[in-house]
Amino acid sequence: MIADAHSDSVEPPRGQPARGAQGHPRGGVSEQGRNAASRDPAQGAWDPIVVTGVGAVSPLGVGARTLHERWCAGTSGIVDGEAPCSEFDPTQFLTVKEARRADRFTQLAIAACEEALSDAGWQHPSHGSGASSAAELPYDQRRVGCVLGTGIGGISTLVEGQDTLRERGPERVSPLSVPLMMSNAGAAALSLRHRLRGPTFAVSTACASGAHAIGCAMRMIQLGEADAVIAGGSEAGLTPLARAAFGALDALSKSGISRPFDARRDGFVMGEGAAVLVLERRSSAQARGARIIGVLLGYGASSDAHHLTAPRDDGVGQAEAMRAAMVDAGVQPEQVDYVNAHGTSTPLNDRSETLAIKAALGPHAAEVPVSSTKSAIGHLLGAAGAVEAVATLLALRDGVAPPTLGFEEAEQGLDLDYVPGSARPLRANGRPLIALSNSFGFGGHNAVLCLAAPAEKEGSQQEMDVPQQRKEASQ
Amino acid sequence: MSTAATEEQVEQVVVEALASFGAERDSISREATLESLDIDSLDLAELSQIVEEKFGIELKGSDVAEVKTVGDAISLILERAA
Numbered sequence: 001m002i003a004d005a006h007s008d009s010v011e012p013p014r015g016q017p018a019r020g021a022q023g024h025p026r027g028g029v030s031e032q033g034r035n036a037a038s039r040d041p042a043q044g045a046w047d048p049i050v051v052t053g054v055g056a057v058s059p060l061g062v063g064a065r066t067l068h069e070r071w072c073a074g075t076s077g078i079v080d081g082e083a084p085c086s087e088f089d090p091t092q093f094l095t096v097k098e099a100r101r102a103d104r105f106t107q108l109a110i111a112a113c114e115e116a117l118s119d120a121g122w123q124h125p126s127h128g129s130g131a132s133s134a135a136e137l138p139y140d141q142r143r144v145g146c147v148l149g150t151g152i153g154g155i156s157t158l159v160e161g162q163d164t165l166r167e168r169g170p171e172r173v174s175p176l177s178v179p180l181m182m183s184n185a186g187a188a189a190l191s192l193r194h195r196l197r198g199p200t201f202a203v204s205t206a207c208a209s210g211a212h213a214i215g216c217a218m219r220m221i222q223l224g225e226a227d228a229v230i231a232g233g234s235e236a237g238l239t240p241l242a243r244a245a246f247g248a249l250d251a252l253s254k255s256g257i258s259r260p261f262d263a264r265r266d267g268f269v270m271g272e273g274a275a276v277l278v279l280e281r282r283s284s285a286q287a288r289g290a291r292i293i294g295v296l297l298g299y300g301a302s303s304d305a306h307h308l309t310a311p312r313d314d315g316v317g318q319a320e321a322m323r324a325a326m327v328d329a330g331v332q333p334e335q336v337d338y339v340n341a342h343g344t345s346t347p348l349n350d351r352s353e354t355l356a357i358k359a360a361l362g363p364h365a366a367e368v369p370v371s372s373t374k375s376a377i378g379h380l381l382g383a384a385g386a387v388e389a390v391a392t393l394l395a396l397r398d399g400v401a402p403p404t405l406g407f408e409e410a411e412q413g414l415d416l417d418y419v420p421g422s423a424r425p426l427r428a429n430g431r432p433l434i435a436l437s438n439s440f441g442f443g444g445h446n447a448v449l450c451l452a453a454p455a456e457k458e459g460s461q462q463e464m465d466v467p468q469q470r471k472e473a474s475q
Numbered sequence: 476m477s478t479a480a481t482e483e484q485v486e487q488v489v490v491e492a493l494a495s496f497g498a499e500r501d502s503i504s505r506e507a508t509l510e511s512l513d514i515d516s517l518d519l520a521e522l523s524q525i526v527e528e529k530f531g532i533e534l535k536g537s538d539v540a541e542v543k544t545v546g547d548a549i550s551l552i553l554e555r556a557a
Contacts, residue, residue, distance in 0.1 A: 095497060096496075096497035097496065097497030097513065098497075100495075100496065100497060101517070171524070171527065172524070172528070174521065174524070175517060175520035175521055175524065176517060176521065179517070
């Protein structure tokens with residue numbers, strides 16, 4: 001049933017569950033592991049949050065499939081020490097008006113969202129047409145929310161406004177400055193374009209923003225605040241100011257090479273991009289015959305409370321977030337088949353993250369393939385967690401561990417299986433594959449997602465209905 | 476400081492501005508309503524800034540709030556520039 005997305009009705013939405021009907025949202029750590037709120041109140045059955053659409057614009061190209069396939073093929077999106085989305089053309093996705101009213105970080109989000117909604121079957125693919133069209137929501141528009149992470153927001157707009165102020169005076173500063181630079185501009189643009197009237201907001205936790213946004217969206221559905229949430233992250237920080245600022249922190253790679261976990265790593269390579277996921281309850285997705293791309297099994301977050309920019313040397317805060325995600329998912333460490341690491345290529349992160357993985361997974365850590373998407377696309381800051389969640393979901397679905405590009409020289413203590421060289425199949429074990437996707441941000445914010453491949457029959461539904469954009473992207 | 480502006484000049488500036496905001500050039504006429512051109516309050520704030528720069532006249536939000544058509548906008552600017 002297609003809800004009337006255009007009614008802008010003021011009537012109370014139908015079918016909104018009474019608050020608390022699904023039980024206490026968390027009730028502390030569930031003993032069964034699986035979140036109590038994920039249980040269908042009518043049937044008492046576990047009703048997990050599933051991903052039915054993914055979209056990405058990354059330095060490897062436009063499209064989630066493009067990201068996955070090019071990374072697995074060992075392609076790098078890093079050029080001259082930076083990772084821009086050079087294949088992205090905003091005019092293919094936005095009208096003139098939308099483009100003028102969107103900072104690049106919002107433009108990237110709109111494009112990623114377009115793909116995700118097409119993928120979910122909510123919208124006809126419009127890639128290349130430049131047309132703006134609202135999605136056909138399968139839910140009441142007041143029951144669909146949007147949570148988008150960004151680390152910085154509209155920094156290009158901010159810099160441009162500052163230049164105008166200095167050079168031409170205050171009366172020449174554009175009235176569009178604030179609506180373009182505000183961190184929630186991306187979320188607002190998606191809400192406006194697709195008439196989403198559920199809770200919509202931005203999450204800003206530096207480089208953990210994308211993962212926090214997805215976790216937050218998952219909770220919104222579990223709490224009964226929304227039936228579906230469009231979640232992800234977006235960043236477009238490739239500006240002289242950001243370069244200088246991260247450079248001043250010694251965070252950027254001087255060699256311009258992103259080689260996470262390698263002994264020669266010397267900092268991160270800055271990138272830009274966006275990813276968007278469509279999240280809904282499995283029962284609802286199944287009811288409309290949606291193809292399920294993966295399952296968002298769990299989410300865990302923690303804080304280091306240690307230092308403004310540096311992680312704890314021992315990785316304790318990061319390990320806590322990983323454990324929390326596994327407990328939320330009802331997953332034991334031995335069941336984790338793959339870890340998509342935060343893996344920034346900074347000396348500090350990769351060492352502390354290695355310790356965190358060992359602490360969280362115990363002896364199983366030595367068995368698990370661990371790789372970093374940042375080896376192929378650099379660090380997408382507030383978009384990283386979302387882009388990496390998409391990359392992880394597609395890796396699980398295809399049963400493959402993508403490689404950590406450029407990893408050649410091991411450092412003492414950094415002795416996990418970082419998947420050097422090339423992609424390799426994940427070990428099949430008769431159940432859907434499970435992964436953790438780590439994201440850690442300045443400020444000591446840690447967010448970890450526990451993701452799973454769909455059950456075999458779920459993932460193949462509607463396989464004949466692959467959106468056009470995906471087809472093009474995979475050619 | 477107000478600069479004398481001809482009707483032709485004002486019309487040209489307004490049309491160029493509206494087109495740059497994303498309105499279809501072929502749809503822009505004096506009779507066209509701003510609503511039909513998808514011109515909203517943010518566009519009018521930008522238009523006010525452009526008019527101020529070109530003709531040295533200040534238009535406040537309350538001034539442009541009454542503007543319904545392209546012709547209304549042109550008339551208002553001419554009135555202030557006089």
